[in-house]
Amino acid sequence: MRREISYGLRSLRRRPLWMFALWSVPEALPTALSGLAVARAVDDGFLAGRPLVGVAWLASVLVAACAGALGARQVFARLGDLVEPFRDDLVRSTVDGALDRAVRGRSDDGALARLTHQVEIVRDTYAGLLVLVRGFCVTSVGAIAGLASVSPLVLIWTLPPFALGLGLFLATLGLAARRQREYVRSDEDLSTVAGRVLGGARDLAAHGARDWALALAGRSVDAQARAERALARVAALRTLCFAVGGWLPLLALLAAGPWLAARGVTAGAILGGLTYVLIGLQPALGSLVQGLGGSGLRFVVTLGRLLDTAAPPPRPSPASGRPRGGAVSARGLTFAYGPHAEPVLRDLDLDLPAGSHLAVVGPSGIGKSTFASLCAGLLTPGAGTVTVDGSPEPAPDLRVLIPQEAYVFTGTVAENLSYHSADASRARLDRAAEAVGAAGLIARLGGLDAPIRPAGLSAGERQLIALTRAYLSPAPLAILDEATCHLDPAAEERAEKAFAERPGTLIVIAHRISSAERAGTVLVLDGTGAVFGDRATMPERSPMFRELLGHWDAQIQPAS
Numbered sequence: 001m002r003r004e005i006s007y008g009l010r011s012l013r014r015r016p017l018w019m020f021a022l023w024s025v026p027e028a029l030p031t032a033l034s035g036l037a038v039a040r041a042v043d044d045g046f047l048a049g050r051p052l053v054g055v056a057w058l059a060s061v062l063v064a065a066c067a068g069a070l071g072a073r074q075v076f077a078r079l080g081d082l083v084e085p086f087r088d089d090l091v092r093s094t095v096d097g098a099l100d101r102a103v104r105g106r107s108d109d110g111a112l113a114r115l116t117h118q119v120e121i122v123r124d125t126y127a128g129l130l131v132l133v134r135g136f137c138v139t140s141v142g143a144i145a146g147l148a149s150v151s152p153l154v155l156i157w158t159l160p161p162f163a164l165g166l167g168l169f170l171a172t173l174g175l176a177a178r179r180q181r182e183y184v185r186s187d188e189d190l191s192t193v194a195g196r197v198l199g200g201a202r203d204l205a206a207h208g209a210r211d212w213a214l215a216l217a218g219r220s221v222d223a224q225a226r227a228e229r230a231l232a233r234v235a236a237l238r239t240l241c242f243a244v245g246g247w248l249p250l251l252a253l254l255a256a257g258p259w260l261a262a263r264g265v266t267a268g269a270i271l272g273g274l275t276y277v278l279i280g281l282q283p284a285l286g287s288l289v290q291g292l293g294g295s296g297l298r299f300v301v302t303l304g305r306l307l308d309t310a311a312p313p314p315r316p317s318p319a320s321g322r323p324r325g326g327a328v329s330a331r332g333l334t335f336a337y338g339p340h341a342e343p344v345l346r347d348l349d350l351d352l353p354a355g356s357h358l359a360v361v362g363p364s365g366i367g368k369s370t371f372a373s374l375c376a377g378l379l380t381p382g383a384g385t386v387t388v389d390g391s392p393e394p395a396p397d398l399r400v401l402i403p404q405e406a407y408v409f410t411g412t413v414a415e416n417l418s419y420h421s422a423d424a425s426r427a428r429l430d431r432a433a434e435a436v437g438a439a440g441l442i443a444r445l446g447g448l449d450a451p452i453r454p455a456g457l458s459a460g461e462r463q464l465i466a467l468t469r470a471y472l473s474p475a476p477l478a479i480l481d482e483a484t485c486h487l488d489p490a491a492e493e494r495a496e497k498a499f500a501e502r503p504g505t506l507i508v509i510a511h512r513i514s515s516a517e518r519a520g521t522v523l524v525l526d527g528t529g530a531v532f533g534d535r536a537t538m539p540e541r542s543p544m545f546r547e548l549l550g551h552w553d554a555q556i557q558p559a560s
């Protein structure tokens with residue numbers, strides 16, 4: 001349960017939370033004033049023979065209620081600012097988890113149900129819990145402040161039993177969550193067994209296995225009944241906690257009446273105390289017990305299931321915050337896009353030590369992007385293997401691939417940059433943007449907190465954002481698949497140099513041959529075979545490389 005609660009708390013954005021809390025203050029006024037108004041109305045008004053004073057005190061509660069209503073209106077208007085980012089985070093990690101499984105070739109039948117039904121349950125219950133907990137805090141703080149202002153002696157008799165009931169209730173929450181989970185599990189088991197038994201009813205009857213099937217289903221029915229009884233016992237325990245916290249303060253105050261009167265506490269103050277208990281503490285505790293016991297448990301259990309299947313958290317960055325490793329090794333790597341298609345890559349062998357900088361060059365359509373996708377684990381080799389740091393299924397935490405069409409999402413600049421590095425400080429985001437050459441763009445957009453509208457950015461600007469995001473990733477292997485094609489040569493050089501200096505391995509699918517000039521190692525794909533080796537020796541070893549260099553020289557000569 002701790003994981004779910006801390007996820008819920010972590011998702012609360014600071015600024016909207018402050019606004020939410022600030023607008024809650026007026027709502028505490030009617031509760032805080034209610035008992036005091038009753039006490040004064042009785043003591044200074046009705047019992048003193050001044051009914052108009054009494055009525056005026058009671059009317060003051062009405063005024064406070066109007067102020068409270070205004071506050072409540074603002075509170076609900078701000079609820080979306082807290083709930084929607086939470087939902088977006090949840091959708092993102094659910095989609096990441098499903099994609100991660102899909103990329104690894106694992107089926108994930110429940111992904112759609114999680115994304116639609118379960119995310120919506122969690123979002124609704126989250127909003128309900130925020131309203132509930134806020135309401136409890138506002139009402140109980142108002143009532144306790146009011147009790148203290150009416151008479152500290154009244155507070156002494158009412159607060160301890162209330163706190164005891166609340167404490168006991170909170171202590172049962174862990175048990176209640178466990179029981180709720182067991183209940184959901186047993187319910188699922190029962191429907192699975194019942195489905196199988198009913199589906200095979202004809203075969204079971206034909207083989208005379210009726211008793212066996214009855215016993216099988218009976219075990220699940222018994223288990224579910226046990227789980228439901230256990231859940232009911234927890235509900236009874238909750239009622240007991242409410243009785244202690246909600247009714248005991250009332251009984252204590254009534255029983256202490258003579259004792260209080262002997263110490264100068266007026267009838268009005270005792271009545272005021274009773275008012276605080278009856279319209280403040282008791283309903284606040286009642287709603288909390290009901291709400292946390294119902295939608296609170298639904299929140300914890302459903303969120304728990306979503307988190308179990310969400311994307312694994314990004315691998316913690318090494319101590320220096322920078323990636324290490326990223327060795328790539330291919331053995332007999334062969335790939336074709338169809339069973340009878342001509343292979344795009346055939347029997348490719350290469351070893352790229354960690355920290356290398358490889359440029360992949362070749363004519364258009366020769367298989368450079370295919371090679372990138374194989375290294376990233378997005379395609380599965382038809383024959384042979386390709387591994388990253390020894391892993392044949394390079395997980396997202398091992399590599400980051402930036403394709404030609406860079407994806408940028410609606411959100412702030414900081415959210416876009418830190419997508420692969422949630423723990424990156426703002427200073428790190430700034431340094432990365434500076435290194436990649438995106439600092440000017442970010443300043444133009446209005447800084448890290450500026451919102452991004454993907455459609456408002458040019459293709460090159462989107463590439464700069466995506467490149468900075470990838471640069472910050474803890475993945476030791478970065479693959480740029482023509483990821484700088486919309487940048488001018490100078491901006492491309494700056495971005496590539498930043499990636500080359502980033503610890504880890506860099507593979508650049510070259511858009512311009514100048515990318516190969518900067519790399520230590522080159523892979524030339526020319527259709528008849530592949531040539532892999534040092535950049536310096538490549539012109540001698542590969543006629544294709546010489547040809548590409550010639551084209552490049554011809555292109556840049558007239559300009560120089």
Ligand SMILES: Nc1ncnc2c1ncn2[C@@H]1O[C@H](COP(=O)(O)OP(=O)(O)OP(=O)(O)O)[C@@H](O)[C@H]1O
Nearest residue numbers: 337344362363364365366367368369370371482509
């Ligand atoms: N999804 C696919 N299904 C079928 N064939 C594909 C697919 N993707 C690429 N191909 C084909 O595989 C071959 C290699 O494509 P690939 O995109 O890897 O080449 P490339 O060298 O990256 O080309 P470019 O430089 O134009 O991006 C091409 O003939 C292409 O048409």
